[in-house]
Amino acid sequence: MRRAAQNEPQERVDEAVYEELAALMRNPTGSQAGDETPNCSGISRRVFLAKSGLILGAVATGAASLPADEKGTSKAAPPSEPNQHQCALAPDGKLVETDGSKIVAPDRVASQANARQGAPGRKWVMAVDLSACDGCGHCIQACSKMHGVPPNRQWIKVLVMKDAELTAPYYFPQPCFQCDNPPCTKVCPVDATYKRNDGVVLIDNDRCIGCRYCMAACPYGARSFNWGPPKEAGKMAAAPYSPEWGYPRRVGTVEKCDFCPDMAARGVLPACVEACPMKALYYGDQKEDAVTRNGGDTFKLSKLLRDRAAYRHLEELGTEPRVYYLPVVNRAHPAPGEGAQPGQKGSGS
Amino acid sequence: MPPDPVIDSREEELMATLGPLRRSSLWVLLALLAIVGWGVYAYVYQLIHGLAATAMTDYFSWGIYIVNFVFFIGISMAGSVISAVLRLTGAEWRRPITRMAEGITVLALMMGGVMLLVDMGRPDRFLYLVRYGRAPSPILWDLLCLLTYLGGSILYLYLPMIPDLAILRDNGHRFARWRQRLYTVLAMGWRGAPAQKRRLHRATLAMTILIIPVAVSIHTVTAWLFGLTLRTGWHSTIIGPDFVVGALYSGIAAVITAMAVFTKVLRLERFLTADHFRKMGLLLLAAGVTYLYFVVNEYIGAAYLVRTHERKLLEALFMGPYMIPFWSMAMVGLVLPIVMLALPWTRTRSGIVIASILVNLGMWLKRYIVVVPTLSSPFLPRPPMDSGGALVYFPTWVEWSISAAAFAAFVLLYILFSKVFPVVSLWEREEGETLRPPARAAAVRAAPLPASAAVWMLILALAGGPGLAAPSFAGAAASADSPAGEEGVAVSPPHIVLETTVEEGQTLLLATVTRDKRPVESARVSFLVKRTFGLLKLGEDTTLNDGTAAVPFPLDLPADKQGRLHIVAAIMSGPATTVARAEADFSGGHIAVSSTPEPVPRALWAQHAPIPLVVGLFVIVGGVWGTYGFVIYQLACIRKER
Numbered sequence: 001m002r003r004a005a006q007n008e009p010q011e012r013v014d015e016a017v018y019e020e021l022a023a024l025m026r027n028p029t030g031s032q033a034g035d036e037t038p039n040c041s042g043i044s045r046r047v048f049l050a051k052s053g054l055i056l057g058a059v060a061t062g063a064a065s066l067p068a069d070e071k072g073t074s075k076a077a078p079p080s081e082p083n084q085h086q087c088a089l090a091p092d093g094k095l096v097e098t099d100g101s102k103i104v105a106p107d108r109v110a111s112q113a114n115a116r117q118g119a120p121g122r123k124w125v126m127a128v129d130l131s132a133c134d135g136c137g138h139c140i141q142a143c144s145k146m147h148g149v150p151p152n153r154q155w156i157k158v159l160v161m162k163d164a165e166l167t168a169p170y171y172f173p174q175p176c177f178q179c180d181n182p183p184c185t186k187v188c189p190v191d192a193t194y195k196r197n198d199g200v201v202l203i204d205n206d207r208c209i210g211c212r213y214c215m216a217a218c219p220y221g222a223r224s225f226n227w228g229p230p231k232e233a234g235k236m237a238a239a240p241y242s243p244e245w246g247y248p249r250r251v252g253t254v255e256k257c258d259f260c261p262d263m264a265a266r267g268v269l270p271a272c273v274e275a276c277p278m279k280a281l282y283y284g285d286q287k288e289d290a291v292t293r294n295g296g297d298t299f300k301l302s303k304l305l306r307d308r309a310a311y312r313h314l315e316e317l318g319t320e321p322r323v324y325y326l327p328v329v330n331r332a333h334p335a336p337g338e339g340a341q342p343g344q345k346g347s348g349s
Numbered sequence: 350m351p352p353d354p355v356i357d358s359r360e361e362e363l364m365a366t367l368g369p370l371r372r373s374s375l376w377v378l379l380a381l382l383a384i385v386g387w388g389v390y391a392y393v394y395q396l397i398h399g400l401a402a403t404a405m406t407d408y409f410s411w412g413i414y415i416v417n418f419v420f421f422i423g424i425s426m427a428g429s430v431i432s433a434v435l436r437l438t439g440a441e442w443r444r445p446i447t448r449m450a451e452g453i454t455v456l457a458l459m460m461g462g463v464m465l466l467v468d469m470g471r472p473d474r475f476l477y478l479v480r481y482g483r484a485p486s487p488i489l490w491d492l493l494c495l496l497t498y499l500g501g502s503i504l505y506l507y508l509p510m511i512p513d514l515a516i517l518r519d520n521g522h523r524f525a526r527w528r529q530r531l532y533t534v535l536a537m538g539w540r541g542a543p544a545q546k547r548r549l550h551r552a553t554l555a556m557t558i559l560i561i562p563v564a565v566s567i568h569t570v571t572a573w574l575f576g577l578t579l580r581t582g583w584h585s586t587i588i589g590p591d592f593v594v595g596a597l598y599s600g601i602a603a604v605i606t607a608m609a610v611f612t613k614v615l616r617l618e619r620f621l622t623a624d625h626f627r628k629m630g631l632l633l634l635a636a637g638v639t640y641l642y643f644v645v646n647e648y649i650g651a652a653y654l655v656r657t658h659e660r661k662l663l664e665a666l667f668m669g670p671y672m673i674p675f676w677s678m679a680m681v682g683l684v685l686p687i688v689m690l691a692l693p694w695t696r697t698r699s700g701i702v703i704a705s706i707l708v709n710l711g712m713w714l715k716r717y718i719v720v721v722p723t724l725s726s727p728f729l730p731r732p733p734m735d736s737g738g739a740l741v742y743f744p745t746w747v748e749w750s751i752s753a754a755a756f757a758a759f760v761l762l763y764i765l766f767s768k769v770f771p772v773v774s775l776w777e778r779e780e781g782e783t784l785r786p787p788a789r790a791a792a793v794r795a796a797p798l799p800a801s802a803a804v805w806m807l808i809l810a811l812a813g814g815p816g817l818a819a820p821s822f823a824g825a826a827a828s829a830d831s832p833a834g835e836e837g838v839a840v841s842p843p844h845i846v847l848e849t850t851v852e853e854g855q856t857l858l859l860a861t862v863t864r865d866k867r868p869v870e871s872a873r874v875s876f877l878v879k880r881t882f883g884l885l886k887l888g889e890d891t892t893l894n895d896g897t898a899a900v901p902f903p904l905d906l907p908a909d910k911q912g913r914l915h916i917v918a919a920i921m922s923g924p925a926t927t928v929a930r931a932e933a934d935f936s937g938g939h940i941a942v943s944s945t946p947e948p949v950p951r952a953l954w955a956q957h958a959p960i961p962l963v964v965g966l967f968v969i970v971g972g973v974w975g976t977y978g979f980v981i982y983q984l985a986c987i988r989k990e991r
Contacts, residue, residue: 153407157732174729183579186954189486190477195954209477210400210470213488215410219579221727225410225470228401251399252470269882285881289907292882300885300906314728317579 115204115243118196119265123286125199126259126273127304127324128173129293132280133158134333135171142275143257148236148247153224155257156272160336169336170328173281175272176201176222176257177313177321184214184223193254199286199322200261202243208253215254219317223256259322269294278333286322359619363771364520366615370768374614378764381757388754391747392467400470402747408731409724409742414468417752419716421461421759422495422571423592424709426600428454428502429564433557442628445620445773449611450604451506452766457603458499460759467751484958484966487573493966494567497973501563504980505556507535511549511987513775515539528769537988544990552983559976568596575719581658582651582723591643595712598636602686602708605629607763609702611772620773623698630701633708634690641683644715662726670741671722674714682711843869845931847918849902856902856937858887860918861895862929868896872920876900879915879932887916908938 135158143149143156155175162169178201185193185201192207193214203214215223230249237248244262246255260270264283268274269292273281276294284291284301292298304310308326370378395402405412431450435443466472482489514536521529539545572592575583585591605626612621651659666675686704689695695704721742744752766772846861858876862869872892877884885906890898898918908914914937919930951957 154732159730159732161730174732182954187486187488187577189483189488189492190474190481191483191956192481194956195949197949207474207477207481208471209474211468211488212410212470213486213574215407216575216580216724217578219728221408221729224407225400225405227403227405227470228399250471254470264881267881283882287907288880290880290883290885292880296883298877298880298883298885317728319579 115202116194116196118198118200118261120197121287122198122265123322124178124259124261124264125284125286125291125301125322125324126175126178127282127291127301127310127326129280129282129308129326130170130172130328131326131330132278132332133171133173134278135160135336136277138275138277139173139272139281142271146260146271147245147258148232148249150231155224155255168328171336172313172325173272174220174222174313175323176259177220177319177323178259180320180322181318183217183219183319187213187217189213196261198261200259201256202258202261203246203254203256204243205246205250205253205255206241208250210252210254212254219314219319223254225254226251360516360775362616362619363773363775364517364523366617366771366773367517367524367768370764371614374764378761381761381764384757385754385761388751388757391750391754395467395747395751396472402745404742404745404748406742408727409721411468411720411724412742413717413744413748413752414464416713416716416720417755418461418464418468419571419592419720420599420713421457421464421755422567423596423599423712423716424603425454425457425461425498425502426564426568426593426596427457427604428452428505428600429560430597430600431604432505433560433564436557437561442625445617446604446608446625446629448506448510448770448774449607449767449772450600451502452763452770452772453600453603453607454502455499455506456759456762456766458495458502459762460755462495462499463758464755467755483956484963485953487570487577490570490966491567491574493970494563494570497970498560498563498567500977501556501560501973504977505553505560508549508553508556508980508984509774510770511535511537511539512541513771515541516775517771531769537984539987542990545987548983548987548990552980555976555980559973563973565593568593575723579728580723581726581728582662582719585647587643587646591647594636594640594643595715598633598640598708599712601629601633601636602705602712605633605701605705606709609705611767615767615772617773626698626701627696630690630696630704633701633705634687637683637687637690637708641687644679644683658726658728662722665722665726666718670725671718675718675722678711678714678718681707682714686711841865843872843920843929845874845918845920845929847916847931847933849935849937850899852899856904857899858902858916858918858935859897859899860890860892860931861897862892862920863896868892868894870894870896872896872898874898875919875921877917877919878903878906879917884917902935902937904937904939906938908936908940910940912936912938912940914938 137158139156140154140158144154147155149155157174159172159174160169161172178199180195180199182195182201185195188194189211190207190209192205192209193201193203195201210225212225215221215225226249229251232248239245239248241248241250242262244258245260246258249255260268263270264285269283270281273283273292274294279293279295279297282291282293282299282304284298286301289301290298291301291304304326305324308329310324310326312321312324403412403414428451431443432447436447466475469475478489478492514532517524518529518532518536521532524532539549569589569592572589576585576588578584608621608626608629611617648663651663655663665671686707689700689704689707725740725742841864843862843864846863848859848861850857850859860874860876862872862874870892873889874892875889876887878887879885887903888900890900892898903914906914913934915932915934917930917932949955949957951959953959953962
């Protein structure tokens with residue numbers, strides 16, 4: 001008789017497991033040879049789109065020509081050989097085997113057709129572990145680098161919160177909450193900012209008339225305005241525009257954190273999540289009931305939210321944010337104003 | 350052949366107001382032109398440098414352009430209240446004031462629209478409002494209201510002027526040629542025939558009644574621009590009526606100021622007597638007291654409860670950076686004028702005029718207090734690393750210049766208006782003195798239309814919540830094993846075969862670990878499932894002596910459309926020194942029932958508005974413009990019946 005198996009995974013999985021597994025996943029052919037079937041297991045972060053009717057993100061070869069390298073983590077790689085069977089990751093998460101010649105470098109202009117609908121069958125979601133955040137600001141830097149956010153502007157912010165006089169302060173990473181009842185899209189007079197099926201709220205800067213009503217309507221101050229002509233150069237300025245990445249910027253239009261939906265559809269975590277050294281940021285697909293943090297550790301979303309008594313900020317406003325906060329318990333780092341202050345931390349607002 | 354004009358001395362005097370300006374007035378005109386020119390330069394500068402030329406930041410995303418917009422919309426209340434309400438109630442004394450009040454309405458609405466355009470980050474995309482207009486946006490409502498009120502006000506200004514224009518036409522020899530032509534065209538062939546009078550009266554009555562709800566609607570909707578946001582200090586139930594009463598207050602004050610100026614410049618002392626000023630002063634007093642009551646109501650709840658975010662706002666207003674504008678507004682804009690108007694010995698003509706000027710200043714400050722301090726007290730604190738944007742908003746020279754130009758242009762246009770059209774009605778006065786219009790009784794009987802605000806509220810209530818289809822899941826039977834991925838064998842690494850099995854009614858994921866075809870005991874096997882961004886750990890088990898390890902199959906975990914889950918089993922420690930793993934797809938996970946893409950629901954936040962909202966908008970706007978069409982039809986008939 002088989003004993004009852006441990007069905008409750010440990011709260012914090014042994015990190016070594018994941019590091020080794022992650023290494024395995026990244027380099028599937030390195031340790032395994034002679035596979036008869038095409039190996040669809042090695043889900044690389046390098047992704048292609050195929051032109052074979054299906055839009056496929058290919059695996060196991062490098063991205064050839066991402067218009068802006070900041071978007072992907074990969075470097076340029078030799079183009080794939082024709083007729084070589086390859087596995088591809090379709091935007092819906094399915095692994096598909098395809099002819100290598102059908103796989104092409106992603107065409108960002110083509111993906112704009114989807115920029116208003118969103119990845120089918122997805123609901124992107126974020127969770128923030130407030131205990132783990134030490135306020136280092138790496139998320140801000142990574143985000144700003146990837147999206148070309150000008151200085152003095154932050155798409156993700158790290159606030160210092162102090163709920164009451166006697167309670168301890170804590171760091172509060174704040175991206176756009178991508179609300180399910182978004183007050184910003186309600187008020188937009190021209191449908192320039194809109195809610196997609198995959199849960200993301202985006203802004204079309206070819207449409208925005210610059211009335212800034214959405215900024216007034218957002219209770220979280222998540223939105224910024226291009227007050228003057230943008231100072232962009234090089235790749236940022238030359239890239240084709242899409243609401244999914246928000247550059248090149250347009251003067252007199254609004255922008256904000258976009259949840260990196262184009263990367264998510266390719267299976268790549270947002271820049272802020274990947275950059276968080278404390279692994280405080282989790283990102284995933286609510287429909288998969290899973291979120292992943294930096295390093296690849298993946299958690300069951302429903303269990304994480306239940307076990308950690310998650311909440312959404314200012315729930316009473318009824319905006320239904322897609323960003324969940326795991327409250328501070330058993331602090332992993334000194335509170336703001338306590339202990340050594342690494343880097344450029346602020347001290348209270 | 351028009352009847353021989355019989356011009357009495359009063360008409361003579363009024364027509365004299367259309368004569369050329371005095372030299373001193375010309376200098377004023379030139380100064381105003383210079384200010385407007387400077388403002389145009391400032392606007393061009395703003396177009397080149399973007400709104401970065403203003404002091405607005407991501408925190409103070411609206412500034413004095415919006416303050417001016419609200420102020421101009423506010424004084425546009427003048428026309429409807431003085432003309433329509435007093436006309437409906439048969440207050441005869443309003444006759445000399447009517448037209449100048451309606452002139453303020455039309456010009457203020459125009460300048461309000463200009464301020465919105467100036468505030469836009471992309472004025473080049475103005476027509477997107479037509480092309481992509483979204484029914485749930487209060488900006489669109491406001492724009493519709495503004496255009497509707499402007500159209501109605503122009504009609505309402507024009508209708509009672511037709512007989513005057515006929516008088517001017519008949520005295521055409523006094524005027525330049527272009528004026529003769531203008532008056533002839535605009536007079537619509539008016540002869541004063543009974544049929545024409547009947548039609549004009551009918552049209553005027555329709556407009557008189559209609560303009561009141563339209564006026565209420567624009568102030569209410571302008572208030573909703575603020576009230577329908579989740580902002581401390583804006584989101585309140587009283588903000589709609591507050592704006593309406595505030596608009597009454599500032600509108601009456603604007604009319605008194607205009608009366609004073611015209612009396613002086615156009616020498617209208619005979620028509621605008623001390624009695625007119627006294628009555629207007631009393632109206633202003635009534636509006637002021639009402640507004641004071643509203644302002645107290647606006648702040649009492651917040652000041653009494655001092656809820657977290659409201660406290661910050663009130664501290665900023667009462668004793669913080671906005672102390673000076675706030676207390677100036679309260680004392681100079683509200684209390685002082687009310688006292689001046691209430692006390693008989695200060696309720697003189699000059700006292701009333703001074704009070705009205707103070708009210709104008711105070712109401713501009715009040716709009717400033719509504720717009721700016723709320724933006725300075727958001728729900729979330731500012732980020733410590735944020736170096737962008739000042740903590741206090743103070744407008745730049747560009748903003749001051751454009752604002753000054755807007756006010757200068759308003760005055761300039763008003764002067765031009767008064768020089769082309771008589772600011773005091775010739776005919777209506779005459780009518781009031783000689784004729785007893787049969788309409789009066791009808792006008793009194795006719796109840797004003799139901800306040801449009803209520804209808805709007807109803808639509809909003811009906812619009813309801815977003816109807817997102819909740820994804821439902823159906824369980825699927827487990828089984829359908831597939832053989833595990835074969836692992837390459839090097840220096841006899843452990844080999845894992847992954848399958849599913851049912852034991853005691855429970856579906857298990859079973860991993861059998863072998864090395865050189867012999868079962869491996871005490872190996873820790875991790876079971877993981879592939880998710881988009883990583884591997885989700887299902888559990889761990891240690892192999893028994895038959896080399897098997899098992900965890901329950903994650904039946905509750907969402908899977909793809911076929912219910913497949915991509916499972917990975919891996920050994921990371923234990924007696925196995927080499928990492929081994931196997932992976933395979935298994936059916937049995939949860940399948941979302943609707944695999945088709947979710948349609949975007951009709952919701953306030955979605956691209957397509959809820960149907961009740963769209964229908965409501967069409968009915969209301971269509972009804973108002975339909976009535977305008979009726980009025981225009983009457984005008985066409987007047988033209989035919991000459």
